[in-house]
Amino acid sequence: MQRLSISWTAFLLLCLTLCSLLTPAVSVKHENFKTCSQSGFCKRNRAYADTAAAQASTWTSPYALQSNSIKFSQGLLTGVVTKQVGDETIRLPLTVSFYENGVARVTIDEEQRQKKDIELRHGSKARKERYNEAEKWAIVGGTTLSSGAATKNGEKKGETRVVYGPAGAFEAVIKHEPFGVEFLREGVVEVVFNGKGMMNVEHWRAKVDKPVVEKKEGETEEEQKARESAVVEGEDEGTWWEESFGGNTDSKPRGPESIALDISFPGYSHVYGLAEHAGPLSLRETRGDSNSEDKTKYSEPYRMYNSDVFEYEMDSPMTLYGSIPFLQAKKRDSTVGVFWLNAAETWVDITKTKSFVKQAVDKVLQNPVSLGVTGSMTTDTHWISESGLLDVFVMLGPTPQDVISTYSELTGYTQLPQMFSIAYHQCRWNYVTDEDVRDVDRKFDKFKIPYDVIWLDIEYTEGKKYFTWDPMTFPDPLGMQEQLDEHERKLVAIIDPHIKNEGNYPIVEELKSKDLAVHNKDDNIYEGWCWPGSSYWIDCFNPKARDWWVGLFKYDRFKGSAKNTWLWNDMNEPSVFNGPETTMPKDNLYAGGWEHRDVHNLNGLTLINATYDALLSRDKEEASAGGVRPFVLTRSFFAGSQRMGAMWTGDNQASWPHLEASVPMILSMGISGFPFAGADVGGFFGNPSKELLTRWYQAGAFYPFFRGHAHIDTRRREPYLAGEPYTGIITQALRLRYSLLPSWYTAFHEAHTTGAPIVRPNYYVHPSDDKGFGMDDQFYVGSTGLLVKPVVKEGQEGQDIYLADKEKYFDYFDFWTYEGPGTVSVAAPLETIPVLMQGGNVFARRERPRRSSGLMRWDPYTLVVVIGNSGDAEGTLYVDDGEGFDYQQGAYIHRKFSFKSSTGTLMSEDLAPEGSATSKKAKDYLRSMEKVRVEKIVIVNAPEAWKGKTEVEVGTEYLASKSGLTRKVGMEWHGREEGKAAWAVVRDPAVAIGKGWKIDFA
């Protein structure tokens, strides 16, 4: 027996060993990243919140607005909030700004630090103020003070009321003691600050050496420590002055300086945002018990501290590569938002309670309708940042579009990307030689698979020295790029912020001699490890460093780069292999004396900002008309990064759960004002099965940013390698993306002008349908009415799609008809992507398959008119040259297509404002587009009355002016059959895409 059991043990061990060899145990290194309790300020503030909650009724927040300090004029309210600690009164200057666009902003600073009246420890050269420049990077507009905002007469004592916003529908009630703010829309309280009394501003204090507590006889160390802390007025000072994690000690020269605030959303059941996290779109509660069975609640707050999280896990509040501290709350028919402008490490706790709607007492009677919303959910959030100002923007909606639009006005709209950049990108770590690149390029053509961009990861450089090419493997980068250019294809090369510390490398020599790198706490150049080994980091907060960076991308500096070279900025969290939490020490210093802790989450933004400027400047000097729109991909980001380029969700894995998670992650980016987002198709780590790869391409065809990428240790997986039937199915998905590029581009233009997401979750499109508020596995593409639910599970051959509205939906491929509201089942064998067309929409596509998007420029359009229950349909199309800035001078086409059942006509109307196309560039552009026509109009759910009809009448702008001059073109009508809608095709109406016209079906 003994022997047997031993051999069994051995056998099992062997099995385990083999298993671990076959399936590499992939999981995040939790020990490398802090939990709230390991992050001093988070722990302190959570404890503060616990105390406040425990004492609930008796708890009084020690913050008070001094009534006599309040001043209000021209939309700006100022005053002083005091914090009472024993006999000490700490003065915290307050400003509340009311902007024209209906945004209210509450900012709290600290007087003593403002006046630099503090002493830093360890002889630190850091700045003494709280970091007050986040605005400089994140905010670009929408901050015109509202002249219409006014204090309300007859207000109660102890509060100040300001009426503001569109038609004075908003109201801010500023409570004096304890300090707090309630934001009302049409008399209903929607957002509450400090309602729970968790507000906290850790003021400056000198370090006082604690009285040493002698260890008593027979006392354990814990007991001694407990007694020790009891001596110091009950507050745990353990993390005030110094903090260690993972062998690294933070010297904290300014002592404790965190800020925190509770923000409640009475009556709101869902909150979204706080990107980027690998979890559901609708954020989970975070005060769960980690031992509990209830996995719907996390036990950790959502963390935002941009990090290179290796092998990140699913469904987690752990921080990832980027942060957007913007949150939206949703209840039926109302959406509100708060934007927490702080670039330091930030944690957010979320709790929900069932409750009655809390309302300003005097409003209840005036608004009896809202009384009906009883027993609804209230969501409370608790925001905690390590340093900087308390600076919060409040948006009162009421629609999701209102909230995102005002947020986008503040932080900037997403860049209008070049057409190529929303087509397909082929990436791999690494294409190893220039010949390899040429070969992949040829193979795509050979297999008739379209693609626009091929990418080079870090191996193209000579020894990881950016701005160089490995002479052995890339002897001819220009020749390579010429080949790509033949079919209007582009190259994206990686350039990271770490600069190799090695002799005879001019870049690092300049970086050092010009003192443009990040400094350590002793104000000497900071040295850390990244891909090249010992490295320095460019300090893009330094204007001189940015100027230098801009110069590096000139064609004569970055030898081997060409006009079709674009950029990828990776590792910009920044990732430092040997740093605490794989990033820089918090006491590192930047230009202007700011500490890394103050600006950490902005770091990635500053780099792509510099790169964007560099590319702009590179091509401005070119003779080509007006320069070219830059393309930069970033891994790290902050609010505002959307102005400069695209992001991707970082190093995911070739597994079904990662495919599944990509959808909510991308949706979350979309509603956070950064919609140009994608996940690595195929999964970065590991080898996907062919089924997974195929499904991922089908999903990726509906990512705003569509790139296949793979780790260096994986097998090659370019689409043509998969073999049949997979290669064919993947090619169909790619061609589908290409055919719909006109609609994608229109969606990008909409995002660029209104902030609307490119892919839109249910709650956004149907803000009154609370059944869809938690939904994040299906989405609409722009305003096309295309509803997509990618298959993200192995072996799945069907998909249940939720239809929120009472409308007809049609299968994209065979016009099978579904009727909302409710859930419908759609067949989805491997070759099929579940895509439905919502009735009532018109969208455009280009059906001729070309080798790249650039070669589709002169192709004719097909319009798809999807007639819904009303019998009408409407849609828009935006077209420009897809690469330059001429569109800003009117060189674009913007049309609205509308089908009216009452008149039986389809019209094309101009959406461009009158007189917008007067510039020469605009005229030239429109002339160049005159021959580009509509070649086909497909009408889905065509009226039965058209049966037997074989022609329709076309009238064009030009012809119409000569009255009566119209012409007839053919039409084919196909009757309804077994579940499929009737449809019709107008044969080559040959109307110019940029011109007005009318087609008469009657």
Add this chain to the structure above:
Amino acid sequence: MRGTRSLVVLKLALLTLSSAEANRPRGVSPEFAKYYKDPTTFTCISNPSVHLPASLVNDDYCDCPDGSDEPGTSACSYLSPLSPITPPDIPNNDNINTTIALPGFYCKNKGHLPAYVPFTNVNDGVCDYDTCCDGSDEWAGVGGTKCEDKCKEIGKEWRKNDEARQKALGNAGKRRKDLVAEAGRLRKEVEDRIQSLTTQIEGSEIKVRNLEDELRDVERREKGKIVRGSGQRKTSRINILAGLARQRIDELRDTLIRVRQERNSSKDRVKELEAILSTFKEEYNPNFNDEGVKRAVRSWEEYAARDKPSDGDAAHDRDLDAITQPDKENGLDWDEWEDSEESLDVDVLYKFEEYLPVPLRTWLDQKLRDLRIWAIENGMLADRPSDSGESRAVSDARNRLESAQKELKDNTDSINTHREDLAKDYGPDDVFRALKGQCVSTDSGEYTYEICFLDKTTQKPKKGGGDTGMGNFVRLETIFVDEDLPPDGKGLGSGQRIAMRHENGQHCWNGPNRSTTVVLACAEKEEIWRIVEEEKCVYRMEVGTPAVCEIGGGRREKGRDEL
């Protein structure tokens, strides 16, 4: 469904046919011209039930489900199994044939070879000169594209290249003949060698048989002979034992010294390795997703944590030092023992023979010996230990036999090797026999790559450092390749090719053992064209050699009319 049409179609100037061109619509090849002859009606090629007015041919709108009405535009280019499915693709009752009817847009390429361009490339703004040198694929001039006719120069260049290629092919053919002849010669050599070996083996077998007999006789004769009278009476049992013991102790001591040296050098190596691993653990990049590295670090940590055998056991070393001293210093003087040549008086008592008369003594001797042999042969008496005291006659006979046996075995082995070699696959006409062991190499990136035919492939770093084996030859295979042929003809082309599989090369860090597939195509001489790492540590070499010309690797240029 797509049946009769009576459409009033406005002809747009842009889209009208230029009928000057030899009566064939634009993009139609002579092969398909017959379908476009009717001046009024066009019938879709694969769907004869669909008739169109001829004016709809090449009007840049796709009417035929097989695309045949648009031979000169890209209007039907979306008809493809690679495109998203559209309602007409979904099978219904109409039995529409959606198989594409035409191979592509026909470029006449006057001055060069005509060719088909994929419809997706027609009027996309790019001059596809590599297939359509006359530029006719961009007839619409979209976006101002103008493609001048370059057939004259391209055709000239092509003919020049083609001539060179043909010449090279001719030379290659000649070289292949030489190779086959050489292979034949080599084969003949092997066959001849087998022939002569067969004869030799027969001789050897006879020789072995004779020597076996001889040995038996000698042994029989020598058996029972009592070893004695050799004069040197160093053979006292105790002395033999002492001699053996001394020899053995010497051996043991030498071995101990050697083992100890080996142990010390192993210890040093372990120390060095541990130092390497500690540095490795310190410096490895934990963010790099390398399971192999992570496992290695984990194992190292476990290893380092384990109790180590005590290293500096000085006492043990002292003991070893003492043991390895010469015997004399350990108080053991062998000579002292061996030299004591004391003859035993008792022996004399047994020398009674000497008292007998010689004839009787001889007779008795003979009888005793016979008896002894009989006893030994019948297993009643133990034979003398043969090792120490075998007679010279026996050992000579045995040596002669052994060397004859060895010769026989060598010859047998040799003949087997040659027979196996004859049976081995050396490709068609045995041609690779002529290349066996020949090596060619080329530079690519930071390495020089080498193939030694039917032996191995190797990667040699230019910067210095050891060579890496990329696999040893295992077998010939036939694989299908589909590559574009560069103008100089140095490429695989399309079709079945002979490939050499090389496996079990050096193990790859965090990967498999390296392996190489060498794909062969016809060329004037042996040369490596290209090396690709298709997957981690899986290589493919494209190699030219005349050996595969005209069979599999022979690329016949069949004109340029294939797509």
